[in-house]
Amino acid sequence: MKSKTIVIGTGSTLAMLMAAGAQASDGYDAPASWPSPMAEHSQASVLVDRLEYASPDKGEDALVWDFQAWYGGDINRVYLKGEGENVQGDNEDAEFESLDLLYSRLIADFWELQGGIGYQGGIASNDHPERYFGVINLQGLAPYRVETDLSLRVSDEGDVSASLESEYDLRITQRTFLQPRLEVSAAADEVPEFGVGEGLNSVRTGLRLRYEVTRKLAPYVGGYWVKSYGDTADLARASGGATEDTGVVAGVRMWF
Amino acid sequence: MAAAKSTSLPLSRRQLLKTGAALGLGTAALGLRPAWANPWGQAAGYPQGVETGPDLALAIRRDTLPIAGKTARPISINGTSPGPLIRLKEGQDAVLRVTNLLEEPTSIHWHGMILPPGMDGVPGLSFAGIAPGETFTYRFPVRQSGTYWYHSHSGLQEQLGHAGPLVIDAAEREPFRYDREHVLLLTDWTFEDPASVFRNLKLGEGYYNFQERTVADFFADVEQHGFADTAAQRAMWARMRMSSRDIADVTGSTYTYLLNGHAPSDNWTALFKPGETLRLRIINGSAMSYFDMRIPGLKMTVVAADGQPVQPVPVDEFRIGVAETYDVLVTPKDDGAYPLFAESMDRSGFALGTLAPRLGMTAAVPARRRIADRGMEAMGAHGDMNMSGMDHSKIAGMDHSGMQGMDHAEVPGMDGMASPQAGTMLPVGVAQPGSRYDQAGIGLDPTERRVLVYRDLKAFAPWPDRRPPGRELELHLTGNMERYMWSFDGKKFSEVTGPIHFEKDERLRLILVNDTMMEHPIHLHGMWMELENGAGDLIPRKHTLNVKPGERVSALITADAEGSWAFHCHLLYHMDAGMFRVVKVA
Numbered sequence: 001m002k003s004k005t006i007v008i009g010t011g012s013t014l015a016m017l018m019a020a021g022a023q024a025s026d027g028y029d030a031p032a033s034w035p036s037p038m039a040e041h042s043q044a045s046v047l048v049d050r051l052e053y054a055s056p057d058k059g060e061d062a063l064v065w066d067f068q069a070w071y072g073g074d075i076n077r078v079y080l081k082g083e084g085e086n087v088q089g090d091n092e093d094a095e096f097e098s099l100d101l102l103y104s105r106l107i108a109d110f111w112e113l114q115g116g117i118g119y120q121g122g123i124a125s126n127d128h129p130e131r132y133f134g135v136i137n138l139q140g141l142a143p144y145r146v147e148t149d150l151s152l153r154v155s156d157e158g159d160v161s162a163s164l165e166s167e168y169d170l171r172i173t174q175r176t177f178l179q180p181r182l183e184v185s186a187a188a189d190e191v192p193e194f195g196v197g198e199g200l201n202s203v204r205t206g207l208r209l210r211y212e213v214t215r216k217l218a219p220y221v222g223g224y225w226v227k228s229y230g231d232t233a234d235l236a237r238a239s240g241g242a243t244e245d246t247g248v249v250a251g252v253r254m255w256f
Numbered sequence: 257m258a259a260a261k262s263t264s265l266p267l268s269r270r271q272l273l274k275t276g277a278a279l280g281l282g283t284a285a286l287g288l289r290p291a292w293a294n295p296w297g298q299a300a301g302y303p304q305g306v307e308t309g310p311d312l313a314l315a316i317r318r319d320t321l322p323i324a325g326k327t328a329r330p331i332s333i334n335g336t337s338p339g340p341l342i343r344l345k346e347g348q349d350a351v352l353r354v355t356n357l358l359e360e361p362t363s364i365h366w367h368g369m370i371l372p373p374g375m376d377g378v379p380g381l382s383f384a385g386i387a388p389g390e391t392f393t394y395r396f397p398v399r400q401s402g403t404y405w406y407h408s409h410s411g412l413q414e415q416l417g418h419a420g421p422l423v424i425d426a427a428e429r430e431p432f433r434y435d436r437e438h439v440l441l442l443t444d445w446t447f448e449d450p451a452s453v454f455r456n457l458k459l460g461e462g463y464y465n466f467q468e469r470t471v472a473d474f475f476a477d478v479e480q481h482g483f484a485d486t487a488a489q490r491a492m493w494a495r496m497r498m499s500s501r502d503i504a505d506v507t508g509s510t511y512t513y514l515l516n517g518h519a520p521s522d523n524w525t526a527l528f529k530p531g532e533t534l535r536l537r538i539i540n541g542s543a544m545s546y547f548d549m550r551i552p553g554l555k556m557t558v559v560a561a562d563g564q565p566v567q568p569v570p571v572d573e574f575r576i577g578v579a580e581t582y583d584v585l586v587t588p589k590d591d592g593a594y595p596l597f598a599e600s601m602d603r604s605g606f607a608l609g610t611l612a613p614r615l616g617m618t619a620a621v622p623a624r625r626r627i628a629d630r631g632m633e634a635m636g637a638h639g640d641m642n643m644s645g646m647d648h649s650k651i652a653g654m655d656h657s658g659m660q661g662m663d664h665a666e667v668p669g670m671d672g673m674a675s676p677q678a679g680t681m682l683p684v685g686v687a688q689p690g691s692r693y694d695q696a697g698i699g700l701d702p703t704e705r706r707v708l709v710y711r712d713l714k715a716f717a718p719w720p721d722r723r724p725p726g727r728e729l730e731l732h733l734t735g736n737m738e739r740y741m742w743s744f745d746g747k748k749f750s751e752v753t754g755p756i757h758f759e760k761d762e763r764l765r766l767i768l769v770n771d772t773m774m775e776h777p778i779h780l781h782g783m784w785m786e787l788e789n790g791a792g793d794l795i796p797r798k799h800t801l802n803v804k805p806g807e808r809v810s811a812l813i814t815a816d817a818e819g820s821w822a823f824h825c826h827l828l829y830h831m832d833a834g835m836f837r838v839v840k841v842a
Contacts, residue, residue, distance in 0.1 A: 028381065028755060028840065029820050029840070030381060034384045035361075035384070035385060037379065037380035037381050038749045038750070039411070040750040041458075041832075043455060074739050106739065109736045143497060144495055170471065172471050174470065215460050255459070
């Protein structure tokens with residue numbers, strides 16, 4: 001059932017991309033065998049925004065990743081986005097907090113509207129509970145150059161949640177950037193299995209100092225502060241976890 | 257003009273013979289390529305680098321050649337990159353046989369030439385392109401004279417050095433005299449694959465810009481202008497998600513700027529004898545780079561623009577947009593060396609050669625200027641018009657932020673200005689409101705030295721068609737810099753259906769409004785554009801018009817060339833990203 005949804009979603013996305021590749025050709029004198037005077041290009045890209053080792057004050061160290069890959073033209077694209085972590089020493093497999101396959105369309109100069117399906121759960125094992133989502137994202141560059149990703153999710157059980165991620169690059173030198181980062185998550189329904197409470201779930205802020213060895217490869221160091229609120233905090237306390245934490249990270253940002 | 261009589265040799269030939277003895281001396285030193293760029297200028301003694309018409313053959317292949325001391329794989333034409341100087345004579349019937357020895361299709365477009373549509377060399381419009389292994393023969397009557405150039409119109413080949421100078425000797429004496437001439441072809445070379453450059457521009461905004469404003473600049477500005485102004489200005493740019501330092505998309509961080517195929521360190525030298533008057537034929541054959549050209553210590557007299565003679569303008573410096581050509585006369589009196597200094601518009605590098613009486617001499621290289629910040633004119637506000645009374649150093653308060661799809665009413669100079677009423681037109685040759693032909697452009701200070709501006713260009717003689725325009729056609733230059741999408745009227749080439757229609761033999765006015773914050777050199781194939789710069793009957797004829805950010809430029813066109821013609825921004829990656837249209841004259 002679920003895999004069928006994926007197949008249909010992917011298929012329709014690809015169909016939309018193909019339709020977008022048509023060339024302007026009517027009205028010229030050119031025979032059909034001639035090439036188009038200007039070719040339209042599609043691109044593919046992978047951005048690993050964060051690949052980092054995080055060492056919290058409380059709790060276990062973790063390897064954390066946050067990537068997005070896409071293929072398409074200027075207007076229509078297919079995205080694969082994933083965020084997750086592998087907590088060290090918990091004897092559990094790595095977990096995708098989200099793994100989304102999305103169709104994306106440029107709806108304004110700086111904004112893409114994205115929709116598709118998402119997955120949360122373990123990668124290869126049954127170490128983590130699983131669920132699927134319908135996902136709608138608004139991703140883009142807000143005024144003042146704030147990278148923004150606003151996400152609304154409805155799970156296969158009908159649970160609704162939302163999250164906001166934003167980043168800003170402060171240019172210290174031509175290659176050094178200080179990047180404040182903010183993540184806020186909220187939910188309309190309580191899902192204890194995933195540690196999700198009703199209302200504001202958590203706020204996470206971070207600060208990273210990155211050096212661009214090349215534009216495509218930039219190691220960084222940084223730190224973060226995270227706090228859970230309300231029911232979510234209660235759930236955390238019940239499972240013996242901390243409701244507030246700080247940590248340091250070291251990692252690399254890259255794209256190709 | 258059509259029939260050529262060859263009884264009188266062109267002036268330049270005679271000079272050539274006169275200097276023949278001197279030419280022999282330089283031979284040993286001339287292991288340099290391309291040979292037309294040899295230090296004694298036009299030289300029958302070294303014809304291997306000059307392909308002289310009317311009948312000539314060109315072979316295009318990928319070669320291993322050194323550039324800036326490193327091994328490079330440029331596209332060569334008859335073994336050189338950039339290609340040989342092609343020399344034709346007005347009145348000839350040119351026969352140019354071009355053989356493609358590449359593994360992909362190629363083409364040559366004869367930039368600025370008025371010729372039959374099938375000979376224009378644009379794949380998909382003029383012909384199918386030249387397939388690998390195939391020879392295509394271009395045949396056209398040469399009906400003009402002056403300095404032009406040629407380049408590939410296939411994909412991104414131009415970035416690989418597939419370009420060269422094209423000089424047409426006049427059938428009749430030109431309105432200026434000189435003793436010797438040199439061709440100066442400016443190009444930008446990158447060791448990166450042009451497809452990667454394009455991809456980097458698409459995916460990484462400001463990828464090549466290492467001159468952005470930093471925190472340190474902020475504090476320096478605070479010290480100079482105070483916190484409030486600095487913060488307000490920064491906030492304005494940030495709110496619009498743009499950069500005031502966005503002067504060039506591709507910069508010296510990847511480019512080596514070349515003069516006649518030579519990096520600055522090569523010290524390519526153009527020779528002269530003190531007291532001679534030299535004609536420098538300067539061609540911007542680069543893919544993406546505007547240059548500011550000067551020869552410190554020498555006054556230059558501009559005598560031709562885009563191949564066409566203009567009334568002489570003495571200047572110290574001029575900006576040459578991509579694909580433009582200027583001919584200047586200089587008369588060095590001293591027995592000393594002068595730098596031929598072409599600084600890129602964003603100041604990230606320069607092309608350099610030496611003008612000297614002997615080989616081996618060097619001149620002091622001028623200090624590079626600092627990158628300029630774009631001001632509010634880039635935002636669509638026109639400083640001289642409705643904004644007078646506003647402090648130009650403070651951009652704060654400017655709110656013309658909608659760059660794409662900008663409303664006509666917000667076009668610079670249109671509001672609060674005696675703009676033409678609907679249905680009426682300005683008289684022929686009068687500058688449009690919103691034009692800035694009297695301004696040199698970003699980063700040039702007219703108080704520092706005399707800089708050429710478009711208003712200075714006056715045709716040497718009026719052109720025959722003096723009809724007023726029968727209609728006006730307005731096109732906006734548009735873009736989305738975050739995605740590196742470039743377009744006319746908000747539509748990339750792939751998004752439009754059908755061409756722009758010109759009626760055969762109609763006289764029309766083409767108005768270009770630049771809604772973006774970048775300069776665009778707009779090039780129309782097959783026909784001249786008469787730049788309405790206020791020079792009345794003497795408005796100059798050009799093949800490429802530089803349109804500054806926020807500027808409104810108008811040109812008169814006689815649509816006498818039946819067929820389909822390319823019309824595009826000559827910044828290679830802008831064109832490839834969609835800033836391209838087809839003009840169909842029928």
